[in-house]
Amino acid sequence: MSDLKSVLGEAVEAAFAAIGAPPELGRVTPSDRPDLADFQSNGALAAAKRLGKNPREIATAVAAQLAGDPRLASVEIAGPGFINLKLGDAALSDRSNVIAADPRAGAETVAHARKVIVDYGGPNVAKPMHVGHLRASIIGESIKRLYRFRGDEVIGDAHFGDWGYQMGLLIGAVMDENPEIRAFVEVLNELPEPLGDTEFFLADDPRATVFDTVSLADLDRLYPEAAAKGKSDTDYRDRARKITAALQTKQPGYYALWQRFRDVTRVALERDFHALGVDFDWWKGESDVEHLITPMVAELDAKGLLVDDQGARIIRVAKEGDKRELPPLLVVSSEGSAMYGTTDLATILDRKQAFGPDLVIYCVDQRQADHFEIVFRAAYQAGYAAEGQLEHIGFGTMNGTDGKPFKTREGGVLKLNDMIEMTRTKARERLHEAGLGEDLTPGEFEDIAGKVAVAALKFADLQNFRGTSYVFDLDRFTSFEGKTGPYLLYQAVRVKSLLRRASDEGAQAGPVTVSEPAERDLVLTLDAFDAALTEAYDKKAPNALAEHAYRLSQAFSKFYAACPIMQSEPATKASRLTLAATTLRQLELALDLLGISTPERM
């Protein structure tokens, strides 16, 4: 660690050690009182308790140790025993030159890289994505990027919901609607052997083209109807279950039709996710672990983990010291089928075999906390993962302005695409109002509107701590003022414009010399990047990074208002151009880790 906080921390820790106090108490933090100091150490207060001495006495002794440090402009004792540190301009200048020369803008990497899987997004076949998928995607994408940036080997897995009862429902519904499809499915189903890959039959059979007529719109339309009918109509439900069971044995007709569902859905989903700046490394589906379930159940049985209970086969996961009795993991239902948790367990096994992760992060709604606790305990018992390698990162729900889960005006669930389009529309309106974009090509204008919309959506989400629910107010975040994504983009674009102008005029960047208060603040903020990253990484909390990006933008904006650049003396101009360029690099890095990309102009 070479940021000022760490470097000063080492100096203060040494001073603590020199006076016989526990060195770890010398920890340094950014000052709570910027009017008094840049950094502070509260360690004298804690040391006083341990050593039985007056805290101010200890602080004074520590300050005496630090007195000669050339980096410090002042060391003062305040209040009950706070040690206030103020840096000299030279130390700040040195630090900013180091950050300026660093392609990572002051960000460190982890000492020991791990293999990490981030499980997020969770789209399903046939069910259109709704606002609930937004948080999983936004937060998961940010965590994936953050971990990768810190040096871990990371895989983002969409964990595609492509298997189960809803597939049986949908197959039945499509066959009901289209007799040609029904006929061909039945022909295929009569084939002698259930084969996994039906491509062989479909390749040169002209009748197979009927499958191509099934569109995502058809699935979107048919699924809600079928789901509703399945709830009220027993016969309909039974048929769907039979089809589901047959699909799971890969009966060729059903399997071929299912493949069409899966493919047509995935293409659309990938396009939608990409527009949001969300891209997965793996699109492993529940179907991909289906073949592991039977042997896994046998193995669990052999290990003595399975217990018969009320006709089902379960794994008990309750532990000594639990505050309540956690329900068991239901592995095989009384009807003999695999359950939600069974698939999750098989997925853990599959990931262990395919990648051997040190850590799997599940970025899923907080309401599933119990479910994951149960699955994880079962996985630990089975030896599919080591204790602590599986972690559920829950997030709160996105609510409407009434405080209840977000709904459309008509009371339905808002589709994700509709929400994104609404936001883009607002972004276009706002750009027009501001008189921007008139000299742009339509393509460029659309690109900017898209980036503004994504920034607005993502920053509105990521500035909140993930664990709490938050109110999503379209009118509020589309106002594009204050602490918003578009504000951050605006600051980045302003720097780009400045640097373009400097380039046109042939102005060169040069070494940084800090003197103005706004410059000091900007450098101190630049220096805090690594601490923000560390916090976001350790707590799996991108809001720490979002906060840093905002503070950096604000610090730059103040600097920009207070310190003329192009009109200043050559050395000052060179110094300030370096500060501007460094700010831009760090801001774009931070925004990229939030999944937000910046346009060249706006």
Place this chain on the structure above:
RNA sequence: GCGCCCGUAGCUCAACCGGAUAGAGCAUCCGCCUUCUAAGCGGACGGUUGCAGGUUCGAGUCCUGCCGGGCGCGCCA
């Protein structure tokens, strides 16, 4: 009933192993564009951190109880 999470300014949210005067944005009010993008900058106003106890030199943060809200609790995923 049991369990988990939450309660901070009019609104939406922050707050670094417990630390000084609890911070931002929005809203309201007052200033700043003949000079680098005003989607900006400066300033003002706004708080018994749900309530009551406890631990501590020090509590929004830890402990206990209560009030209020959200969510979960084996054969859906």
